Every structure is written in structure tokens, then in C-alpha cells.
Amino acid sequence: MTENVPPPGTDLCGFTELADGAGRALSWGSGKAAFGIILLRVGDCVTAYVNRCPHFQIPLDHLTNVTLFGEFVLCSHHYAAFRIADGNCVEGPCEGASLTPMPVAVVAGRIRIVEGLE
Secondary structure (H helix, E strand, C coil): CHHHCCCCCCEEEEHHHCCCCCEEEEEECCHHHCEEEEEEEECCEEEEEECCCCCCCCCCCCCCCCEEECCEEECCCCCCEEECCCCEEEECCCCCCECCEECEEEECCEEEECCCCC
């Protein structure tokens, strides 16, 4: 799964292309080697996680688009609720598990992958 992880500096999209209160799934590679992330925007804050539910190891947007509900992102397969702020599952079959964070930052109006979490 790590063979298609995009490197630091990878441009993901423009900040204004991701609406406030919206999420977007992006992927690199295909099939079992595919690597995906989800971008989540709340106000001026953009958060990113590996697009993989810790319950079934499938993308959070497996059946629908990325779904945000208030301060949560939902797994489309079984509706587990993960806090956007920290990726912790607070409701559903994987309660107590967490999403894997991806380090991103807004640089010159663009959302990019950066080195490590700040």
C-alpha cells in the first residue's frame, strides 16, 4: 500500500476548490496498490486522513462521496462517525479506533502534502 503514497510537496487542490464543510477523496495508483486520502475542510482548517476505515479496511467513500456531518466524517459502508479534528471513531463498530492522519498545509492558496505533522 505504501508504493503509491504521494511525496511531500504533492499539490492536492486549491483551497477554494474545497468548499467549507466539504470533503474530497483523492487516489494514486489502482487496484489493491491504490493509495487514497480524504481532504476535509471546516472553515479555514483543512485536515487529511488516509482514506481507509479501520473497521473493514475499505475507503470511507466506498459507497458514496465523502460525507461530513457536523464535526464528523462518516464511513459510507457502516456509518461509523470519526471526529474531523482528530480522526477518532466515536460511534460505530470501530469505536475507539482512529483514522491515519496525512500531513497537509495550505501553501500559497494550494493544499499540499507536507513533511510530518506540525
